[in-house]
Structures are given as C-alpha cells and as structure tokens.
Amino acid sequence: MNVHFEDATFDYQTLRAMSYATYGGAEPGECLATVENIGEGDFEGWFTEWRRTADRVAETARTALDGRHRETARGAFFRAHNYYRTAEFFLDSDDPRRLPTYERSRETFRSALGLLDTPTQQVEIPYEDTTLPGYWFVPEASDNDGDGTEKSFPTVVCLGGFDSIAEELYFLCGVATALERGYSCLVFDGPGQGAPLRLEGLRARPDWEAVVGPVLDFLEEKSDANETRIALLGASMGGYYAPRAAAGDDRVSACIAFDHCFDLWSASAHGQERIANIVDHAPGAVVNALASFGARFDPGARWQLENSSWVFGTDAAALRRTVREYSLRDVADRITCPTLALAGEDDHLIPLPLVYEFVDAIAGPTTLRVFRTEEGAGEHCQLGNLSLAHGEIYDWLDDRFSGV
CATH class of the missing domain: 1.20.1440.110 (acylaminoacyl peptidase)
Known part of the structure; x- marks a missing residue:
C-alpha cells in the first residue's frame, strides 16, 4: 500500500x-x-x-x-x-x-x-532500581453497582516494540475499543522504549519475562484487574516480547502477537541468506564500514542503524550477535496459554513465512490470522485497517475469556 x-x-x-x-x-x-x-x-x-x-x-x-x-x-x-x-x-x-x-x-x-x-491513571511500575511509566485505563467506575463492592475486569497489557512509546499504544492497540468491550488496559514503556530509553538510558533486553513479571506483580495490587484473565498484547517487536513473557509466567491467560516476531535474525536475513552469511563472517570493521556506506544511500538503512545503536547499545558488527538473542525458537514450546498470531502478507519488516514456524512451535492452542492486501491490512501491524485488526483481536479475546 x-x-x-x-x-x-x-x-x-x-x-x-x-x-x-x-x-x-x-x-x-x-x-x-x-x-x-x-x-x-x-x-x-x-x-x-x-x-x-x-x-x-x-x-x-x-x-x-x-x-x-x-x-x-x-x-x-x-x-x-x-x-x-x-x-x-x-x-x-x-x-x-x-x-x-x-x-x-x-x-x-x-x-x-x-x-x-473515562478516568485514566498515570502509574509508575516498580522495576529493578527504578520504575516504568504507564497508564491504567478502567472501563467504568469500580463501584458501578453502587453496593460498595469493587468490580474487576479482564485486563489487556499492551507491550510496544522496537520504536514505539507507551502513549502511541493507546491507538495502536485499540484501548478505546477494549474499554468499550469491558476490558481494563495497562500500557507502559519498558527498557529500550519511551521514557526509560530517553530519560534513563535503559537499553532493550531479550528476557522480557523479567520486565513483564514486575508488571503482573503491579496488577495483583489492582482490585479492578481480574488476575485470572490477563492477556498480553504485543505490537510489532512486542510480538516477540509478549510470547517470551508468556513462556515464563503462568499468570498470562492469553497472548496476542500483533504482528508475529518469531526470530529477528531470520527476519533480517530472509530472502538474502547468502549476503547475511557473508556479513555474519566478515570482520567487525568491515561490517561497520559497509553499514555506514549503505546508510548514506538508503533512508531505511540509515534509520535502522541509528535506532539499533540507540535501543540495543551496539554497533552494526555487534548487532549480529544481539539480534540472535531475540528468538522464540527455544522457548515457544513453553507457551501453553491460548495464542493469537497476526500477520500481513505485505509486511516489509517481518516476513510472512516466519509466522507459520511460530504457530507450529507453540505448545498451547493457537489461532492464526493472515491479513491480505485487498483488506488494506496487509502491512506490518495491519496499519491501514486497524478497525479490522482490533475486531479480530478483541473478538478472539471475548471468545477466550467468556465464561472464565
């Protein structure tokens, strides 16, 4: 498109x-x-x-x-x-x-x-020796029955990716739609994102179970969050973070990869495996020189080189090792909760074939939705038709959480 x-x-x-x-x-x-x-x-x-x-x-x-x-x-x-x-x-x-x-x-x-x-609460989630900033959305007043008892809601935890900020997730993850359907929502910045990256220099890390764990601890203190119905919704590279966390924490009741992000190295090498193999074995100085040269002529290459250096704290040569750490190949068989994988046939960032490897590797029940060009949703994260994507996501969640 x-x-x-x-x-x-x-x-x-x-x-x-x-x-x-x-x-x-x-x-x-x-x-x-x-x-x-x-x-x-x-x-x-x-x-x-x-x-x-x-x-x-x-x-x-x-x-x-x-x-x-x-x-x-x-x-x-x-x-x-x-x-x-x-x-x-x-x-x-x-x-x-x-x-x-x-x-x-x-x-x-x-x-x-x-x-x-709808009232919104700015929150600070305890994380290691600092806090992660976020926003807590509840669909209605907790004491909505007027009987003095607080109501709890199924909760969607929205995770961003390689270049997102927490505030953007309000739109990208369809918080307004979730609220209309009776879900509470938590959006936040993790390491390598938003305020933690910009204000504290916190780089990205592959073991996002160590990030999501404190987030779920935080939710346990929220009386209006139903701790038996918690879904992780990971957007873009959050499609790696959310399944990674689900593999390591049984408090996650459902997981949505929006889009899928099964293996970063495979995604970057797809369709150019011979070149990737040469780069993989070249001296670091050569890799850095080639990356700098390419960035002079390709805006996308320039941005990816700059953002990778910032988010991961590596140069192009070290990035070869770093991206290999962002793979679900060794943990997908520990994902037992229901999982929804979304993919677009025109995705220019994450190749479509990898989504089939992803769903095959997961141990629990999986649902796959591939969006087509003619639907206007074939691009990465279905940008161009968020209404369609969010309908699929929250219909699926409604079915998973009904009667729970």
Missing part, C-alpha cells in the same frame, strides 16, 4: 501516522498536507514539517480548551501528540531537538487524557 513516498520507510511511517485516525489520533488531510512538503529521504524536512503541523494543531487544542470546547480540544491534543511523535521519529538519538519534541508528545497526550470521559 503506497501512500505518498517511493521510499518504503518514509511511506510506512506516513501510513503509521495516518492510521491513528481510527481513534481520533490523526486526520488524513493534515498528514497528506504535511508530507507534500517533504522530499524523498529528507530527514530534516520530515522533522520540520511534522513539527510545524504538530505545533499548529496543539495551538488549536489550546484555543478550544480556553473556549471550553472539550471535545474539539481532546481531538486536537491527540492529533498533536501523534504528529510530535512522528516529528521526533527520525531524529538521531543525540539530536538536541529529540527530547523536547518527545516531551511535547507526552504533554499533549496527557492533556487529551484529562478530557476523556
């Missing part, structure tokens, strides 16, 4: 921003008007134009709020958040504009949350 750019990376990030229109996080016209002023592979232009749009929409939100037009303000704050997030996306990790732009994305998101009818 081509939106505007010839370059796959720029075009996909445009589709990503536009897709959140499903939940009021974008307007297609604003997005298309923004990218119209950005040249192919123009990283500086990308920041400038998206930041300009974000600033303008944020001002619309503030003006509406001053006039007590809450719905207009809420929508504009949500859109401004998404546009600030998109503006920040391609900046180098040490760019002095990155952190202030990220903070604006959080501020506008939180301003929008304050205007929702």
Whole structure:
C-alpha cells in the first residue's frame, strides 16, 4: 500500500501516522498536507514539517480548551501528540531537538487524557532500581453497582516494540475499543522504549519475562484487574516480547502477537541468506564500514542503524550477535496459554513465512490470522485497517475469556 513516498520507510511511517485516525489520533488531510512538503529521504524536512503541523494543531487544542470546547480540544491534543511523535521519529538519538519534541508528545497526550470521559491513571511500575511509566485505563467506575463492592475486569497489557512509546499504544492497540468491550488496559514503556530509553538510558533486553513479571506483580495490587484473565498484547517487536513473557509466567491467560516476531535474525536475513552469511563472517570493521556506506544511500538503512545503536547499545558488527538473542525458537514450546498470531502478507519488516514456524512451535492452542492486501491490512501491524485488526483481536479475546 503506497501512500505518498517511493521510499518504503518514509511511506510506512506516513501510513503509521495516518492510521491513528481510527481513534481520533490523526486526520488524513493534515498528514497528506504535511508530507507534500517533504522530499524523498529528507530527514530534516520530515522533522520540520511534522513539527510545524504538530505545533499548529496543539495551538488549536489550546484555543478550544480556553473556549471550553472539550471535545474539539481532546481531538486536537491527540492529533498533536501523534504528529510530535512522528516529528521526533527520525531524529538521531543525540539530536538536541529529540527530547523536547518527545516531551511535547507526552504533554499533549496527557492533556487529551484529562478530557476523556473515562478516568485514566498515570502509574509508575516498580522495576529493578527504578520504575516504568504507564497508564491504567478502567472501563467504568469500580463501584458501578453502587453496593460498595469493587468490580474487576479482564485486563489487556499492551507491550510496544522496537520504536514505539507507551502513549502511541493507546491507538495502536485499540484501548478505546477494549474499554468499550469491558476490558481494563495497562500500557507502559519498558527498557529500550519511551521514557526509560530517553530519560534513563535503559537499553532493550531479550528476557522480557523479567520486565513483564514486575508488571503482573503491579496488577495483583489492582482490585479492578481480574488476575485470572490477563492477556498480553504485543505490537510489532512486542510480538516477540509478549510470547517470551508468556513462556515464563503462568499468570498470562492469553497472548496476542500483533504482528508475529518469531526470530529477528531470520527476519533480517530472509530472502538474502547468502549476503547475511557473508556479513555474519566478515570482520567487525568491515561490517561497520559497509553499514555506514549503505546508510548514506538508503533512508531505511540509515534509520535502522541509528535506532539499533540507540535501543540495543551496539554497533552494526555487534548487532549480529544481539539480534540472535531475540528468538522464540527455544522457548515457544513453553507457551501453553491460548495464542493469537497476526500477520500481513505485505509486511516489509517481518516476513510472512516466519509466522507459520511460530504457530507450529507453540505448545498451547493457537489461532492464526493472515491479513491480505485487498483488506488494506496487509502491512506490518495491519496499519491501514486497524478497525479490522482490533475486531479480530478483541473478538478472539471475548471468545477466550467468556465464561472464565
């Protein structure tokens, strides 16, 4: 699905921003008007134009709020958040504009949350010697029966991936849909993501059972979370994190890989195995030189090299070893809870064949849904048709949790 750019990376990030229109996080016209002023592979232009749009929409939100037009303000704050997030996306990790732009994305998101009818709680989840920031959503007042007893809800824990932030998961994971169906939701930033990466320098780690464990401990203290009905919903590389955690913690009642992310090395080498084998055995200095050379001509390669260095804390040579640690091959047979695997036939990041290996390796019951081009959902994480994807996810969860 081509939106505007010839370059796959720029075009996909445009589709990503536009897709959140499903939940009021974008307007297609604003997005298309923004990218119209950005040249192919123009990283500086990308920041400038998206930041300009974000600033303008944020001002619309503030003006509406001053006039007590809450719905207009809420929508504009949500859109401004998404546009600030998109503006920040391609900046180098040490760019002095990155952190202030990220903070604006959080501020506008939180301003929008304050205007929702459903109360939202900002939370800090104890994790090792720090905390992980997140948001706790409950579909209705706990004492909704008026009898003094608190009601608990089946809970969806949303996990991001390689380049997401917790706030984005509100749209990507369909929190509004989950709330309408009676699910409570927890979204948070883990190591290698959002605030922990930007503010504390916490890098990604492959053993996400060590991350999700404290999150589930935190939920045990929430009286409005039903601890017998907890689902992990992992988006993008969260499609690795969620199954990895489910393999190591029997408190997980259901797992959704949205999309699948079975094995990072296999995904990166797919279709170019001979080249991958050569790179795998080349001296580190040669690998780093080749990666730097490729980044000069390929915007996607440039971004992946920069983001990998930031998230994993490695150069291109060391990345060969690092990505091999992100594999479910040795743990999938320990996943016994019901698992839903989503895949797109046009996914340019995670090859479709790997999803079949994934579902075959899982010990518990599995459901596979492959989205087709004609459905407008064939891309990574079904961006382009989130309504269809979220319908599949929450229908499946309804069936799994009914009567439990």
